[in-house]
Amino acid sequence: xxxxxxxxxxxxxxxxxxxxxxxxxxxxxxxxxxxxxxxxxxxxxxxxxxxxxxxxxxxxxxxxxxxxxxxxxxxxxxxxxxxxxxxxxxxxxxxxxxxxxxxxxxxxxxxxxxxxxxxxxxxxxxxxxxxxxxxxxxxxxxxxxxxxxxxxxxxxxxxxxxxxxxxxxxxxxxxxxxxxxxxxxxxxxxxxxxxxxxxxxxxxxxxxxxxxxxxxxxxxxxxxxxxxxxxxxxxxxxxxxxxxxxxxxxxxxxxxxxxxxxxxxxxxxxxxxxxxxxxxxxxxxxxxxxxxxxxxxxxxxxxxxxxxxxxxxxxxxxxxxxxxxxxxxxxxxxxxxxxxxxxxxxxxxxxxxxxxxxxxxxxxxxxxxxxxxxxxxxxxxxxxxxxxxxxxxxxxxxxxxxxxxxxxxxxxxxxxxxxx
Amino acid sequence: xxxxxxxxxxxxxxxxxxxxxxxxxxxxxxxxxxxxxxxxxxxxxxxxxxxxxxxxxxxxxxxxxxxxxxxxxxxxxxxxxxxxxxxxxxxxxxxxxxxxxxxxxxxxxxxxxxxxxxxxxxxxxxxxxxxxxxxxxxxxxxxxxxxxxxxxxxxxxxxxxxxxxxxxxxxxxxxxxxxxxxxxxxxxxxxxxxxxxxxxxxxxxxxxxxxxxxxxxxxxxxxxxxxxxxxxxxxxxxxxxxxxxxxxxxxxxxxxxxxxxxxxxxxxxxxxxxxxxxxxxxxxxxxxxxxxxxxxxxxxxxxxxxxxxxxxxxxxxxxxxxxxxxxxxxxxxxxxxxxxxxxxxxxxxxxxxxxxxxxxxx
Numbered sequence: 080x081x082x083x084x085x086x087x088x089x090x091x092x093x094x095x096x097x098x099x100x101x102x103x104x105x106x107x108x109x110x111x112x113x114x115x116x117x118x119x120x121x122x123x124x125x126x127x128x129x130x131x132x133x134x135x136x137x138x139x140x141x142x143x144x145x146x147x148x149x150x151x152x153x154x155x156x157x158x159x160x161x162x163x164x165x166x167x168x169x170x171x172x173x174x175x176x177x178x179x180x181x182x183x184x185x186x187x188x189x190x191x192x193x194x195x196x197x198x199x200x201x202x203x204x205x206x207x208x209x210x211x212x213x214x215x216x217x218x219x220x221x222x223x224x225x226x227x228x229x230x231x232x233x234x235x236x237x238x239x240x241x242x243x244x245x246x247x248x249x250x251x252x253x254x255x256x257x258x259x260x261x262x263x264x265x266x267x268x269x270x271x272x273x274x275x276x277x278x279x280x281x282x283x284x285x286x287x288x289x290x291x292x293x294x295x296x297x298x299x300x301x302x303x304x305x306x307x308x309x310x311x312x313x314x315x316x317x318x319x320x321x322x323x324x325x326x327x328x329x330x331x332x333x334x335x336x337x338x339x340x341x342x343x344x345x346x347x348x349x350x351x352x353x354x355x356x357x358x359x360x361x362x363x364x365x366x367x368x369x370x371x372x373x374x375x376x377x378x379x380x381x382x383x384x385x386x387x388x389x390x391x392x393x394x395x396x397x398x399x400x401x402x403x404x405x406x407x408x409x410x411x412x413x414x415x416x417x418x419x420x421x422x423x424x425x426x427x428x429x430x431x432x433x434x435x436x437x438x439x440x441x442x443x444x445x446x447x448x449x450x451x452x453x454x455x456x457x458x459x460x461x462x463x464x465x466x467x468x469x470x471x472x473x474x475x476x477x478x479x480x481x482x483x484x485x486x487x488x489x490x491x492x493x494x495x496x497x498x499x
Numbered sequence: 500x501x502x503x504x505x506x507x508x509x510x511x512x513x514x515x516x517x518x519x520x521x522x523x524x525x526x527x528x529x530x531x532x533x534x535x536x537x538x539x540x541x542x543x544x545x546x547x548x549x550x551x552x553x554x555x556x557x558x559x560x561x562x563x564x565x566x567x568x569x570x571x572x573x574x575x576x577x578x579x580x581x582x583x584x585x586x587x588x589x590x591x592x593x594x595x596x597x598x599x600x601x602x603x604x605x606x607x608x609x610x611x612x613x614x615x616x617x618x619x620x621x622x623x624x625x626x627x628x629x630x631x632x633x634x635x636x637x638x639x640x641x642x643x644x645x646x647x648x649x650x651x652x653x654x655x656x657x658x659x660x661x662x663x664x665x666x667x668x669x670x671x672x673x674x675x676x677x678x679x680x681x682x683x684x685x686x687x688x689x690x691x692x693x694x695x696x697x698x699x700x701x702x703x704x705x706x707x708x709x710x711x712x713x714x715x716x717x718x719x720x721x722x723x724x725x726x727x728x729x730x731x732x733x734x735x736x737x738x739x740x741x742x743x744x745x746x747x748x749x750x751x752x753x754x755x756x757x758x759x760x761x762x763x764x765x766x767x768x769x770x771x772x773x774x775x776x777x778x779x780x781x782x783x784x785x786x787x788x789x790x791x792x793x794x795x796x797x798x799x800x801x802x803x804x805x806x807x808x809x810x811x812x813x814x815x816x817x818x819x820x821x822x823x824x825x826x827x828x829x830x831x832x833x834x835x836x837x838x839x840x841x842x843x844x845x846x847x848x849x850x851x852x853x854x855x856x857x858x859x860x861x
Contacts, residue, residue, distance in 0.1 A: 153808055157825035163537060183828060187538035274809030326627035328649035328810050463532070466827030470562045473811040477651060490559055496534065 109139040112399040114388075115172035117155035119148040121360060125420035129225075132415055133406055140399050145169060163189060168391040170400045175457035176224055176385040177213045182461030184389070185221050191390040192219030196401065202408050205426045209450040210385060213458060222389035223404045225413065226422035229441055230350040230453040231283045231374040231382040234357075237367075239342050250376045251287055251315055254346075258322040261345050268322035270344035272335035277327070278472060279455040280348050281316055287376025288312045291449050298452070298459040300498045304489035313481035340369070348374050350384070350456070354437040355421020365437040373444075381448040384456035385425060464495035520841065523834045527551070532829035543831070550835040556714045563836065564659055566816045568721045570843075572655075573731060573815065574795035580735040581791050582784060585742025590772070592743070593750045603747070607740040614737065618804025621733035622648075625805070647729040648806045648813055653722035660719065663712040671700040726812035730802055737801075738794070742787050749783040750776060785851070792847045796840065816840055 112133075118126040123146070130142050147155035152173075159172055168189075174180045184190050197203055197220050203211065206224065214220050235247060243264060248254035258268035271277060286294050288311055289302075296302040297309065324344065327335070336353050338344035340361060347353070354371070357363040365371075373380070388407055390400050406412050413424035418433050423442045431439050452458030457465060471491055475484035492498035527550055531543040554560045588606055592599055609617065624630035625647035632643040674697030681690035753776055761771045799817035806813040808822055816836050824833030 153822075153826060157821065160537060160825050160828075166539075183537060187535040187541075189537060189539075273807050274811075326646055326649060328806070328812075329622075329625075329627055329647070463536075463827050463829060466822060466829075467559065469809050469822075470559060473562055477811075487559060494559070 107139070108137045108399055108402055110396050110399060111141040111143055112171070112396055112403055113143040113145050113169045114403070115145045115147075115155070115159060115169035117147055117149070117152040117173065119146045121356065122420060125416050128419055129407070129412060129416050132412055133403060136406060137399070137402055140396075140402075163391070166393070168393050168395075170394045170396045171388045171390060171403055173386055173388060174222060176210065176222065176387045177452050177458030178461045179457030180214065180222055180387065180389065181216060182463075184391075185216060189392050190221045191392055191394075193221060193223065193390065193404065194219045196223075196404060196408075200405060200408055205408070205410075205428065207425075207427055207445075207450070210383075210425060213385070213452065214387065222387035223408045224385045224387040224425040225407050226386050226417050226420055227425050227445055228350050228352060228384050228386075228422045228456075229381055229444070230279065230384055230456060231286060231377045231380065232349065232351050232353070233372045233374045234336065234339055234347045234349060234353055235345060235370050235372075236339060236342065237370040240345065240370075243345065245345065247370070247372045248346075248375045249372075249378065251284060251319060254375050255318055255322075262322060266342075267324045267338060267344040268346065269319065270330075270335040270338035270347045271320075271323040271327040272330040272332045273328055274469065274472070275455060276332050276335060276349065277476075278468065279350070279453075280319070281312075281472070282382065282454045283348050283374035283377060284316045284319060285309075285312045285454075286380060286382055286451060287374065288315055291380050291451050294451055298497060300492075304492055304498060305485050309488075310481050310485045313475060313484045317475075317479055317481065350453075351437065351441055352421055354435075358435055358437070359419075359421060365435055371437060371440075379448055380451050381444050382451045382453050383445075384453040384458050386422075460497060461495055464491060464497055467491040467495065524838055526831055527835035527838050529831050531831040531834075532827075536828040536830060546831075550832050551839075554832075554835060554839070558715075561719060562811060562814065563816065563819060564719070565721050565724075565811065566814050566819050567839075569724060569727060569813070570796060570798075570815045572723045573727055573734075573798065574792060576727075576731045577734045577738075577795045578788055578791045580731060581739045581742050582787060584735060584739040585744075585787070586746050586780075588739065588743040589746035589750060592747055603744070606743050609737045610740050612737065614734075614798075614801040615804045617733055617737045618801045621729065621736070622805045625729045625733075646726070648726050649810065650724070650726045651812055652725045653720075654725060656720050656722035658718050659721055660713060660715050660717075663714060664709050667700055667704060667709065667712070671697045671704070673697075674700070724812045726806075726810075730798075730805060730813055733805060734795070734798070734801055738791060742791070745783050745787055746780060749780045753779050789847060789851045793844050796844050796847065 114126075114130070116126060126144070126146070130144060134140070134142060147158045149155070155173075159169070162168060174184065180190075202223075210224060210227070211220065214222055214224065233247070240247065243261060243266065245257045245261065246253075248257060254268070261268040269280075271280060285297075289297065289308055293302055293308060297304070302309065324330075324335075324338070330338075332349055332353070333356055335344075335347055336349060336356060339347045340357065340363070351371075354365060354369075357369050358365060363369050372378075388404060390397065390404065394400050408426075410424075410426055410428060410430070413426055414430050414433050417424050417429075418435070418438070421438070423429070423434065423438050423445060427446060429442070431442055434442065454460055454465070454468070460468070468488070468491060471484055471487045474487050475481075478484075489498060528545060528547060529543040530546045530549070531541055533542070535541060554563050592602060592606075596602070626632070627644070627646050627649065630647075632645060632647070634643070636642045674693055674695075678690045678694030678697060681687075681693055757775055757779075758771055761775050766774065797817055798815055799821070802813055802815055803818060803821075808818060817840060820833050820836040820840070823829050823836060827833075
């Protein structure tokens with residue numbers, strides 16, 4: 080951190096000197112811009128493209144890409160929190176829209192209101208209303224979304240299903256009916272990976288069992304975790320788990336996707352970054368080499384998550400950050416970033432011709448479906464609940480007792496201030 | 500004069516080690532972690548030992564208790580395995596075999612890696628569908644199916660509720676045995692003094708005191724997670740070279756006169772080893788236990804790299820502390836886990852420091 084500060088000072092000096100030298104062509108903005116994210120590896124090039132776009136528009140600004148890799152942001156968030164508590168915020172940082180933003184940073188008074196930016200850029204109509212609700216409180220709008228991912232997607236290989244003589248299940252009952260046949264053939268009916276992908280599967284099962292309205296009621300504290308409906312979610316979830324691979328905790332989500340691609344497993348429920356992985360990394364053709372459907376029982380509902388960037392209070396280079404955020408919300412930046420990242424634009428007016436077949440279909444659903452927020456990716460519940468939900472999941476996995484899990488979840492929800 | 504020289508480091512130590520320990524202890528007695536936990540001026544209240552009580556007896560902290568059990572089993576197994584393997588390797592190398600320097604380097608080499616690297620390598624080796632599980636198929640046997648790092652089987656299961664009762668029973672038995680031992684030596688007054696607490700404890704339990712020791716309203720089984728075996732193997736692989744080096748150095752400092760004297764007295768090579776060399780290695784064993792023990796109690800990176808943050812069968816308190824603090828924003832609870840860890844490490848370190856200090860003065 081120290082070095083980056085000195086680096087920043089150095090950069091400022093160098094830029095000032097450079098500006099003096101070429102005073103006639105000096106850009107209006109100078110100094111540096113530190114962007115904090117966990118986008119590395121497969122997601123790195125998408126961020127790089129955004130940074131290039133920014134550097135073209137504001138050549139006077141030195142962009143510092145502070146990426147902290149690993150574990151779906153676990154490490155990055157830890158670094159970010161120590162920096163914020165130590166009074167050394169980055170200029171802007173990646174945060175999931177919804178409770179991860181509101182419940183952690185906005186309630187703590189650590190974000191600047193961006194309502195002015197939204198008004199001057201006309202974003203209130205550019206972004207869908209459901210998404211804006213996730214980014215705002217009654218006091219303001221707190222971040223700029225760059226993308227939309229869908230979490231409730233069922234992946235499969237059409238050729239394999241044909242070979243095994245099964246159809247894509249439209250409900251979990253359908254799935255439970257065909258799963259024993261697949262299992263008898265030595266095929267894993269549903270592949271699963273490490274712990275957070277289990278929660279990811281759980282939210283799809285819950286959305287199917289509860290429907291969109293009760294799912295939202297659950298997070299508003301209007302539906303008890305101990306109600307028969309929610310206990311039933313755990314019951315169905317337990318049955319689904321019986322048809323997953325035993326070695327799940329040792330596999331990354333990519334390895335779980337690989338099982339489907341290699342024909343070892345029939346289905347996998349994963350967010351649509353799996354499409355990015357299959358399309359970009361594995362060079363598979365959407366629709367031909369891999370197929371998709373809404374997770375069983377969730378047709379017509381788009382369970383979403385969204386990455387966004389905000390302006391922390393006390394950011395050292397506020398003007399540069401505002402320019403960055405202004406660019407992020409633009410149609411050009413969104414359509415540059417998302418085809419590379421494997422997500423869709425948060426804007427309703429994006430240019431669909433730049434996207435592949437899967438993303439086009441996702442964008443169509445985004446504009447027509449009902450919208451629900453994801454639990455596993457920080458939209459509907461605050462971080463305290465999410466962290467403790469791992470314990471609830473553990474209680475269920477070791478006891479396989481729906482009532483015990485429901486009781487624990489209710490207790491956690493009360494502690495986290497979600498239920499009463 | 501000497502004081503002036505060490506003063507700067509004393510001040511730094513006081514602030515950055517003991518000052519921050521004190522701050523952590525204070526945080527652990529508050530409720531920092533409600534609502535706006537990350538505000539510039541978080542709203543915290545003093546809640547006393549609430550966090551600690553919750554951790555040991557609260558319904559939702561089952562994971563903390565299992566992590567504690569994991570840590571104890573891991574420490575015992577890892578220290579025992581590293582000592583055993585290290586002693587074995589050192590004994591073999593001490594036979595003046597050819598290429599000793601080469602083997603010494605080979606065995607010591609894993610220590611030069613960080614736990615993150617070791618963890619990543621062993622994560623690949625212990626994939627349930629690859630690595631060591633497919634080894635048997637090279638000799639025509641069916642591949643093994645053990646779920647390294649993810650098995651949910653437990654051995655040595657016990658009920659958490661029974662812990663205080665067990666502790667009372669052990670304490671009473673110890674006092675009474677001590678009294679009996681003193682009585683046998685005709686030191687009756689001392690025996691009466693020693694026996695009294697034992698008798699009181701027994702009477703108190705008989706009068707129903709034990710029932711009040713119920714720390715949980717329900718049975719909670721804990722045990723040794725078999726998934727930890729994989730972590731123990733990786734950790735032993737990394738650290739047994741270190742114990743080998745310690746033991747080898749120890750063996751080399753034993754004067755040959757002692758061995759020769761034993762041989763002149765007619766001791767067989769095995770007897771020389773058992774009655775001359777091993778007893779002289781005892782101090783080395785103790786230092787190794789301290790070093791390995793505190794590594795094991797604090798273990799974080801190896802498990803994080805091998806099994807990930809949320810794999811409960813291999814989780815340890817240090818990982819839980821990290822997640823609770825930095826993912827769950829429950830800073831007070833994280834601090835109390837850290838304090839529990841500190842107390843456990845000091846159980847190991849303080850007696851050692853006291854012993855060395857006394858030894859030096861004597």
